[in-house]
Amino acid sequence: xxxxxxxxxxxxxxxxxxxxxxxxxxxxxxxxxxxxxxxxxxxxxxxxxxxxxxxxxxxxxxxxxxxxxxxxxxxxxxxxxxxxxxxxxxxxxxxxxxxxxxxxxxxxxxxxxxxxxxxxxxxxxxxxxxxxxxxxxxxxxxxxxxxxxxxxxxxxxxxxxxxxxxxxxxxxxxxxxxxxxxxxxxxxxxxxxxxxxxxxxxxxxxxxxxxxxxxxxxxxxxxxxxxxxxxxxxxxxxxxxxxxxxxxxxxxxxxxxxxxxxxxxxxxxxxxxxxxxxxxxxxxxxxxxxxxxxxxxxxxxxxxxxxxxxxxxxxxxxxxxxxx
Amino acid sequence: xxxxxxxxxxxxxxxxxxxxxxxxxxxxxxxxxxxxxxxxxxxxxxxxxxxxxxxxxxxxxxxxxxxxxxxxxxxxxxxxxxxxxxxxxxxxxxxxxxxxxxxxxxxxxxxxxxxxxxxxxxxxxxxxxxxxxxxxxxxxxxxxxxxxxxxxxxxxxxxxxxxxxxxxxxxxxxxxxxxxxxxxxxxxxxxxxxxxxxxxxxxxxxxxxxxxxxxxxxxxxxxxxxxxxxxxxxxxxxxxxxxxxxxxxxxxxxxxxxxxxxxxxxxxxxxxxxxxxxxxxxxxxxxxxxxxxxxxxxxxxxxxxxxxxxxxxxxxxxxxxxxx
Numbered sequence: 257x258x259x260x261x262x263x264x265x266x267x268x269x270x271x272x273x274x275x276x277x278x279x280x281x282x283x284x285x286x287x288x289x290x291x292x293x294x295x296x297x298x299x300x301x302x303x304x305x306x307x308x309x310x311x312x313x314x315x316x317x318x319x320x321x322x323x324x325x326x327x328x329x330x331x332x333x334x335x336x337x338x339x340x341x342x343x344x345x346x347x348x349x350x351x352x353x354x355x356x357x358x359x360x361x362x363x364x365x366x367x368x369x370x371x372x373x374x375x376x377x378x379x380x381x382x383x384x385x386x387x388x389x390x391x392x393x394x395x396x397x398x399x400x401x402x403x404x405x406x407x408x409x410x411x412x413x414x415x416x417x418x419x420x421x422x423x424x425x426x427x428x429x430x431x432x433x434x435x436x437x438x439x440x441x442x443x444x445x446x447x448x449x450x451x452x453x454x455x456x457x458x459x460x461x462x463x464x465x466x467x468x469x470x471x472x473x474x475x476x477x478x479x480x481x482x483x484x485x486x487x488x489x490x491x492x493x494x495x496x497x498x499x500x501x502x503x504x505x506x507x508x509x510x511x512x513x514x515x516x517x518x519x520x521x522x523x524x525x526x527x528x529x530x531x532x533x534x535x536x537x538x539x540x541x542x543x544x545x546x547x548x549x550x551x552x553x554x555x556x557x558x559x560x561x562x563x564x565x566x567x568x569x570x571x572x573x574x575x576x577x578x579x580x
Numbered sequence: 581x582x583x584x585x586x587x588x589x590x591x592x593x594x595x596x597x598x599x600x601x602x603x604x605x606x607x608x609x610x611x612x613x614x615x616x617x618x619x620x621x622x623x624x625x626x627x628x629x630x631x632x633x634x635x636x637x638x639x640x641x642x643x644x645x646x647x648x649x650x651x652x653x654x655x656x657x658x659x660x661x662x663x664x665x666x667x668x669x670x671x672x673x674x675x676x677x678x679x680x681x682x683x684x685x686x687x688x689x690x691x692x693x694x695x696x697x698x699x700x701x702x703x704x705x706x707x708x709x710x711x712x713x714x715x716x717x718x719x720x721x722x723x724x725x726x727x728x729x730x731x732x733x734x735x736x737x738x739x740x741x742x743x744x745x746x747x748x749x750x751x752x753x754x755x756x757x758x759x760x761x762x763x764x765x766x767x768x769x770x771x772x773x774x775x776x777x778x779x780x781x782x783x784x785x786x787x788x789x790x791x792x793x794x795x796x797x798x799x800x801x802x803x804x805x806x807x808x809x810x811x812x813x814x815x816x817x818x819x820x821x822x823x824x825x826x827x828x829x830x831x832x833x834x835x836x837x838x839x840x841x842x843x844x845x846x847x848x849x850x851x852x853x854x855x856x857x858x859x860x861x862x863x864x865x866x867x868x869x870x871x872x873x874x875x876x877x878x879x880x881x882x883x884x885x886x887x888x889x890x891x892x893x894x895x896x897x898x899x900x901x902x903x904x
Contacts, residue, residue, distance in 0.1 A: 344741065348680065348734075352676075352680075352734070356672065356676075381817070391717050391719075392717065393715050393716065393717040393718070394717070394733075395715075395817065395818060396733065396737065397740070397817060398737075399737050399741070402733045402734060402736065402737035403734075403737075405733050406730035406731075406733040406734055407730075409718075409720065409726045409729050409730040409733070410672075410676070410726060410727075410730055412726065413720065413722075413723050413726035413727075416721070417668065417723070493705070493719065493721060494719060
């Protein structure tokens with residue numbers, strides 16, 4: 257199987273590449289080649305198959321990014337929420353025109369490639385009281401979500417026309433992200449656990465009964481890889497999947513952390529932030545992902561497991577990166 | 581009020597221009613200038629205010645199409661259903677990249693213009709049994725509908741950002757269209773009344789109990805003009821309006837025609853067409869347009885009125901055009 261990862265230098269793209277390199281397989285299919293595409297040249301990694309690293313602008317996609325014979329495209333290249341809100345033209349260029357470029361590259365392939373597209377919980381509205389069904393309308397409250405929802409529509413139509421074979425995964429807020437806090441409104445969802453586990457103080461900008469829809473990095477990667485080989489025939493025209501994340505309160509997250517590493521909860525100080533609460537409060541706090549269950553997406557594990565996953569997979573690299 | 585009509589040479593654009601020229605007003609506001617933009621240079625018409633005719637490609641929109649000081653933009657320029665299905669690149673260019681160009685032109689205005697966008701019933705699925713609520717998901721089954729739904733999302737986000745002030749009207753199938761039958765799958769919806777009223781035979785490709793969601797040209801024009809001056813504050817972020825069309829069976833349409841012009845029903849011959857029935861059968865046959873009613877959109881009249889409207893407004897011009 258020849259695989260391309262657009263956004264192959266990013267957090268999730270890198271984890272998919274590492275999983276492919278470690279197993280040599282995608283599902284039950286041997287990997288024959290891997291192309292990593294990103295704005296900055298992605299680093300290669302040791303693998304039993306050739307890895308090609310390509311850099312460029314997704315809106316002006318080089319032919320080498322999706323070479324002839326590509327079977328699977330992980331389409332993760334995006335300008336994320338805070339950046340798309342701050343720079344409208346950049347968000348449109350990458351998230352919409354980049355999407356057109358991916359479709360056009362797929363049209364050149366002899367056989368329609370499976371395209372796994374990362375959409376987002378940010379493409380929905382609903383707020384704290386919402387529990388969205390699989391056919392819920394996407395009514396985004398931010399440019400990133402609007403561009404993701406529009407890209408889903410255009411990719412879905414391209415799939416119907418036979419240009420490609422789509423699965424769109426509306427990812428929950430990923431938690432615990434390795435690295436450092438950033439300016440995303442949802443940054444606190446990871447920070448409230450990651451920072452204390454690093455021994456650092458942090459703040460909680462929302463109440464402890466505030467609910468969020470989350471997924472661990474390992475679950476997100478598992479879902480994207482499942483989407484790459486699943487049978488799409490039962491999906492029909494509707495290629496959007498709300499995966500089985502977890503609806504949890506921030507208080508429950510802190511309790512799980514405290515249980516795994518006693519003493520860490522004391523590093524979290526309540527500091528209400530109306531702006532952050534306003535943005536994240538517009539996103540739905542829960543879904544009823546019936547289709548995802550029947551399509552074989554693995555349900556999420558426990559909060560304890562999510563904390564332990566970070567300790568096992570990402571703590572050391574985060575310490576090294578930040579020098580703490 | 582300075583007004584631009586993009587697609588000002590088309591069927592509905594022309595009717596809006598004629599209404600503005602006749603009354604000199606949009607709602608209660610005097611019209612101070614009108615710009616008609618289309619691919620081919622639109623013809624001017626007599627009016628008490630200056631009319632500027634501009635031709636060009638909407639995806640490469642000339643500055644003169646939305647000049648400084650524009651208050652209202654009727655954004656009707658589109659590649660329609662059958663054409664967007666036949667030529668993917670053309671549909672994308674006009675229906676999506678043209679939409680971006682309209683947004684960018686509006687960003688140059690000193691004050692956000694009201695933009696009235698024509699979306700379509702073709703952006704929904706559902707079929708004969710559907711009666712869609714105002715928050716129904718748009719899951720299009722054709723490229724035209726996908727491009728319209730995506731454009732709604734992008735325009736709605738531009739509206740939220742303050743680039744413009746949007747109302748999107750998801751028009752029903754317009755019936756009775758003047759002129760001649762065309763290759764649109766929905767062409768029969770007009771032909772089954774227009775052709776017999778011209779004294780010409782025609783065919784009915786679906787059963788007589790087949791339901792369609794329709795609007796007369798005069799109602800569509802009234803809704804678009806209401807959208808141009810209504811208070812958008814109560815709409816909040818959701819700028820999509822399902823207007824109060826009529827859900828009618830083809831049999832009821834033929835009965836109304838026969839009542840107005842006895843003897844015409846005999847000119848309609850049943851000739852089932854599975855392809856046409858398949859396409860049109862995917863569109864929802866009814867809506868429950870609660871928001872539209874509360875926002876002051878006039879409810880549709882009777883089928884008798886729809887037949888009489890064609891006889892009064894469009895029969896003579898259609899006869900002249902077709903020489904029948």
